[in-house]
Every structure is written in structure tokens, then in C-alpha cells.
Amino acid sequence: MSKTINFTIDGQKVSVEKGESILTGARKNDIYIPTLCHLAKATPIASCRLCVVEVEGSEGFVLSCNTQAVEGIEVKTNSDELYKERQNIMKLYDVNHPLQCGVCDKSGECDLQNKTLEFDVDSQNFAIRDQKRQKKGWGVLSYDPHLCIMCERCTVVCNEVVGSMALYIKPGGYKSLIDNHYSSCIQCGECISVCPVGAMASADFKYTTNVWELESVPSSCAHCSSACNLKYDVKTLGVGETDKAIYRVTNEVAIESLCGAGRFAYDFENRATKDELAFVKAVEAFKGADSIVFNSMITNEEAAVLQALKEKFSYKLINKEAKKYQEFLENFASVSGTKLYSGSLKTIEESDFAVTLGCSISADNPMVRFALNIAHNKRSAYVTCMHPLEDESLRNVITQYVKYEVGSEEGLLAMLCDLVVNEEAREKYSSFFDSLDSGYICGESSVGEEEFGLLYQKLRRKTKPVLVAGADLYNHPRAKNIAKLLGMIAKYSEFDLVIVPPETNSLGVALICDLDSVPGVKSIGYNVKGDFTLSALGEGDLDMPALNQQEGTFTSLDKKVVPLNVAVEFKGYELNDIANALGVKAKNVIDYTATLPQNSGYKDIEFDALENRFTMFEGIRGYELENVNVKGDDSIEEIDDLAEYNGSVIYRCNFPFNQFNSFTNKAHQTESEPFLEGSKQFAIASKISAGDTVRFTMDGKEYIRKFKISKELKGTLALNPVFDSTDNYDEYRYKQVKLEVVNG
Amino acid sequence: MSKLPSLEDFKDRNVVEGSAYYDVDQREAPTTGMEKFKQVVNRTFRFELFIGLWVVLREMIKFDIHTVSYPAEKLPIGPRYRAVHEMQRLWESGTERCIGCGLCEKICISDCIRMDTRIDENSRKEVTEYTINLGRCIFCGYCAEVCPELAIVHGGRYENVSEQRAHYTDFNDMLTPMDMAISGKVAEYPGFGAVTPHEDERIKTTPLAY
Ligand code: SF4
Ligand code: SF4
Ligand code: SF4
Ligand code: SF4
Ligand code: SF4
């Protein structure tokens, strides 16, 4: 489909795909064209005009960032006129720009500074009367309009990448400035990261250090399964200190994004000392225990250590959530024939038709949300979100909402199968399709047949469809059949699939550990409460390093093995030390990187050989797992009766968006109090009011939470955030509960 | 060389016939034993030694004595001398001049400056800690030269006695005392780090719309 366009830039032959810009052609061939507003991840903004070039035979200058290359053109990137033009642009930017580089956070990495020097602006011959402008603060954001050059990068990412549509331009010629529909802002900080000057700044970071004093440690975000690439910027804690602290998080803004958790929840390190007594006790405890309970906030290497310990001492490995996810993947594989799903974030971004099912997108995995939004904006993708909860914050991302009754996921998926799978599947699973009672399913799930009709109609002209399955499904009472239905879609349709791992490294744990379901009698807890607890939160019997203090790897949603590096030194003992004391020897924990199980798709690559670099267009990080073929029982059951949920139903879902776990709840910018949040409708139906303290039982635990009414939510569902606990869960995410008001 | 050598000629450090460089005062060194003996005799029986002795004697008789009785008496130190740093305040208001730009910290070639900053109540950048490790400082003066605010300068305090060098670099000790600053007793700082006298001539004006 794609056609190659050949042309020349400064006499050099270059070629791009049809539709790509002159600038892209230049960058692919390492030819420099200055830019200020361009962001590879967004559509061209074309506000700065710095990227002007001359095209042989055409009048005037051409903007290289938003001009598509045409066969045979001759482009010139440098001439005296171009230099003068660019110099004048910089002079105009510098009119009335405050001379405050001395205190500005951006100094040293400021595009305005750089380009002013690059084009040798040493005098000014333009002037305009200065305006009084007001500084603004919006939560984590701090906006100084005096410094703003109106490049529009912030508004573009907020709309095109994040999909919040919070930032907008308040027009007014020279008086224009940026404003924020604050209630739509999800506090992701994308706007801060792309601002080329110091105008949109982090309120917390402001004036804490000069940026050149920071040292960048490339690593991976520890908060959700996207495992986004980020850099921890570290410096000593203060004058006279030798220990380092993380001052901020940065990333490759032109091509990648971060959500607010990655960007702001960075200081979750565990500052501990070597406690020899506790270590001896820990080794003793391991000798006396018969099971290890843990969650997926660990690295692949630690998972491998646990697996090695299991092999030597027959411990039972208990990780409820990962176990469910593992079974889900196995059942999926039994039908699809491949161990892993085929899609990735990139597939979502490039899709033209996306359906999500059982995934609370913004809360579970913000990068999925960003990717859907990019697809929506860049490819005009038709995005359908199937979920019982209508998420207001997604209104700009989603084209069609399919709201269903809690518990009817299996039925919906069957309907979806019916829409999309090919004849081969229909034949093979004819009894399944014959028994499908669409009237019953539509009735029970409250999804009209016309909604499926619309979907079908929209799907017909699309070529790159993707289905995103979320964490509501893995613990579903009918998870086994749901997984198999997904397998059917994967094998017998055009759809790419993404089965979002529920926690940071659930995929890694599922692929590396041989998990058990029945716990023993004496347990070691790793980040989860056990009879003896190892904790990276500093709450247990022996301190462990947090994920910003470890070398290792994660297995991300993209099915990639991505590296983590040490940002803050950990002075205590780590899991590998205990394993060594127990006779499972390895000098460093990263010695396990090359030994990760190859039958799961891992490769024999040493940690130090993992790549972690960037081009102008993409990040090259770690390696991708081999998607191995597997065989299994590919029978599919008929749809069971759909369960009914009435009364007060509570959904296990973290909120606000930057909260994922106890680590984000430890970081000073994101910590918060967990509330039970529901709509007004929920309050009325459950006979409670805002501010009430309520008691309820869920996931075998008794919760006492303050109730808050949220304008964003609709329907009779309430959210119960669990970021204040390290537990993980194997129950279905929805529960019908009895609420008891226990005020006072 | 007939014509004056240019800068380019000097960049060629290969000293050969005709280059910008030539050897100065190259006398033949004695080689034989006899020549060496002659040189010793010559040097020994010149009367230079006695000339020196005579000068001392003459000045002693005239009572024209220049000895400074240090430490009771001290010589004034040249304004460009680079001793222990001082931190200046603005005249009148007494506000600290340092804005925390960090250029001194960056430029310091012995990496001995470290500072902490924060945002203060008026949303200005405030320096909360500022230290110079004098054990490492080589008094090169780069910090004072780079400072855009004339905040850090080299003072004239060259005598330091303490158990630890770190004692000289307490930020508050380096700062001009507040009472002096607001009483207007401090003159425009003339020492190392101050602006050169003809600075005004070099300033370019920016057009203003009002
Ligand atoms: S935005 Fe850039 S040019 Fe403007 S004050 Fe800050 S560092 Fe200087
Ligand atoms: S923080 Fe995120 S959502 Fe809020 S204004 Fe910035 S980009 Fe938009
Ligand atoms: S705040 Fe920054 S990113 Fe936004 S328009 Fe101004 S300069 Fe550009
Ligand atoms: S929490 Fe997830 S989406 Fe957000 S930065 Fe971290 S890995 Fe990326
Ligand atoms: S260079 Fe001057 S103003 Fe800047 S931090 Fe150093 S002393 Fe302060």
C-alpha cells in the first residue's frame, strides 16, 4: 500500500513513505532542520515556522514539518535567507521574554535559549508593549504565561495524546495564553514534559535544583504493566549528604509519553540499612516456611529467584492475581495456538478500529488510553469501550460506549465472536454458535442489538482492528471460557489482541513462575503480609529494595523485556542474598536475566547486553518475547446463564488516576486518602450520603471507607480503591455488597 | 625573522630555524675541565656579593626600614587578589544578591560548590544552603567571574585559622553582615568579581515600545 517517494535534500537522495513530511525524510537521513514546535508523536503543529526550507521551483518558504514530500523535489535546508528568517523568528520570540534564565527551571535544556544562541540573536530590533499576565497553578502544574511562547505543544498533547482536552488557547493576539478546563485535567504532566520553555512547569520540582546538576538513570516505570521508559533524575539529598534522591522523572517526550504516576510517583524508595539480625531471622523463616506469597511488583529476575527456590525447596508460590492471569493466558493459548496475544501498544495506536472489553482504561493502564486516543486522532479509529461504568474522562477518546450489566461479559464476548470470526470458526464451533441466544444476551446485558449492528457496520471498512481485554475478565467466574473466546477471535479473525496484564509485572510472573493456588501453613510474604514479611515499603520484618533501587527487568504489556536500573542505592539485603544464604547461588540478581525460561519466549541475553536507546522515531529497549506456538484443549463451552448483580455494587478500581498501588501511595506527590466513590444515583439507591463512613465486606476483607460523590461517575456502581494495600485478588472485580453506615 | 611573527606563527610550537620561537641567551656550556675551573674562579672573585652587603648596610645607617611587623601591621591587599569568597547583598534593601542560578556551581573546576534552593513564599527562588569546600577550592576565581548578579566575589581574607577549612564557608559568614549592608557602609565592591569600570560602554540597549 505504501509508496516510496524519492527526493533530495541538500543534494542528498532521500526516500520516505507516501504521506510523510520533508522533515521526516531529513531526520531519517540525519539531516538537520531546526524545529521548535514539532513533536513526532503528534500531528504537526506548525506554529513556530522555524522548520522552513526552500523547495526548488516554488515561491517562498515551505514548512518542512507539515509539508508532504513529493516525488523529485529538491529541498534546500540552508541559505542566507533561511538563516535570516529563522533569526527573525527567534527575535520575535525574544520580545519581552523575561530575562530570568538565572532562576528558570528550564535553563540548560530550554529550546528558546538554545535556538536564540543557535541563531545568534545578540540584539533586538522589535518591540511591543508588555502585558500584565497572571501566573496560574493547576494542581501539579504551574503555568507562567510570561515565559510562554505559544508553541501549542501542551494543548496538542493534552488533546491528541492524553485525550483530556483540558488545555486550550485563550486567543487574543499578543495577549493569547493557555488556560485549563481544570476538571478535565487528569494531572498526567504530559504538558509539562513537552513545554520547550519554563512556562508549563512542575509545581513540586520548581526551583529545587538546576537541571544540569541532575544525573539521569534510564529505567522503566514500576506502576503499571506498560512499564514505560523513563529516566529518574537524581542528585544528592542536600548539602553535606552523599545519599542520592530522585528529583524528577523525565522521558523522551517527542516520541513517548508517561502518565502522572510515572512522572510524579517516583520517590517510593525504601531507605534501609543492613539489619543483620533481621536477615538471620529471614533465612530461618525461609527454612521453616512452606509457601511464599507475593504480588507482581517484582522484577523478572526476582520471579526467577522465587522459582529457583521453589524448585529446590518445593515452596508453594502464591500470587493470586498472577495465577488467574496465567490460567487466563493458558486458556487463551489453547484456542489461539500462541502462548501470547499478538498486539501491543503500537498495534493499538495504529489500529483503525478498537474495542475494549472489561478494562477500566484510565485507571488500569493509562498508556492503553493514550494509545486509543492516538488511534482515534491520527487514524480516525472507531473506538468502542465496553464496560459497565461510563468513564466521563474518556468522552473524547471513545466513539461508542457499550454499557453492559455487571456479570454479562461472557455473553457480550460471544456476541462479538459472532460478529467477527470467519467461516472456519463457525464450522468448527457450530454447536456453540447454534446455541447462541442473542435475544437472551442482549436482554440480560442491557445492550441493544442495534449497538452490535452499529459496530458491525463500522467494522466493515476497517483493516486494522484490535481488541483490548482487561482485568475484569481474568477473575470472572467464567474466565476460562472467556479466555477461550478471546482465543477464537485471535485465531479466526482479523483482530489483534491485547490482554492487559493486571499489575506491573503480572506477565513476567505468569511466564516465569510455576504458581500454586492452595497456600501452605507457614508463609513468607514478599510485599504481601505473611508469617514473615519481606517488604519494599519498609513495613515488614526485613527491608527489601523498591523497584527504583533494583537492577532487573520487567515483562511489559508490549511483551518486551525492558531494563530497570538503580536510581537510589539500597543498603540492605535483597532477595538474592537470602537465596544465596539458602544455597541458591548467583552473584548478582541480574545473572538470572539470561536464564529466564526460553519455552515462555525469553531469550538468552545478558542484562548488560539489553539495549536501551532512542532514535528520532522510536525507543529501542530490551527485546521482544518470542510468541511460541502451543497446543491445548481447544473446546469451547456454551454460554452460561449470565449472573445478575443488583443493589449496591462495588467495583475494585483505583482512583484518582495517578494511584496504582502502595508505592504510588508512598510518593509525596500522589499519596492520598482512599474514598469509596460513587454517583449520586448510587448514594440514593444505597441510602447513604456524601461524607458518610460506611462498612462493607469485599474480597474477604472488611473495609471502612468514607463515601464521596463523584460527578464523573454514573449509574449504581461505586469504586473501591485498593492502593492502600499490597494485597492482590482473585475475586471478580465487582461485588454486590451490604453497606452499613458507621458514622462517628 | 624580519617581519613580526603572527599569532598563527606562534601556534606552531616546532622550534626550528626561522620559526616564531628562538632560543634566548644560549651560551656555550663549559665542556673541558679547564673551562669549568675558569667559570668557577670568575664567579667567585666578582664583587657582586659585597655590593649586596653594602646596600643593606647603607639603608640600615639611614634608618629607612620597610619591614612590616606582621601580624600587628598588614599590607593592603590588591583588589584583584582572590582570597576566601564573600557573598554580597544589595545596597539599601540588604537582600541577598545570589539568585541561585547555579552557574558558579557548574563552572567550578574543582567541583567544590554545592547549593540547595527552593521556592519561597513569594514564589521566588531562594538559596537555602550554599557551601564551598575550601579544601578543594583552588581560588581560580571562575565562580566570581561567572556570577551574573555580582553575588559571589573573592574577598581579601587570606589569613585563616581554624581546625577545619570547612569553617570558613558558612553561607552566613560569607554574607555581608546585614547591619553593614543596610547602613550603607559598604561601598560598591571593587574586588575580584566586580564589574570592570568601562562596562557601561559595552551595553546594548533594547528597543522599548513605551
Ligand atoms: S524559558 Fe528558557 S529562555 Fe526563558 S527564562 Fe526560562 S530558560 Fe530562559
Ligand atoms: S496534566 Fe495532562 S490532562 Fe492535565 S492539562 Fe496537562 S496534559 Fe492535559
Ligand atoms: S505552555 Fe509551553 S508548551 Fe504550552 S504553549 Fe506555552 S510554551 Fe508552548
Ligand atoms: S503507570 Fe503505567 S502508564 Fe503510567 S507511566 Fe507508569 S507504566 Fe506508564
Ligand atoms: S553564580 Fe552568583 S547568583 Fe548564581 S548561584 Fe552562584 S553566587 Fe548565586
Ligand code: FES
Ligand atoms: S516545527 Fe514546523 S512549524 Fe514548528
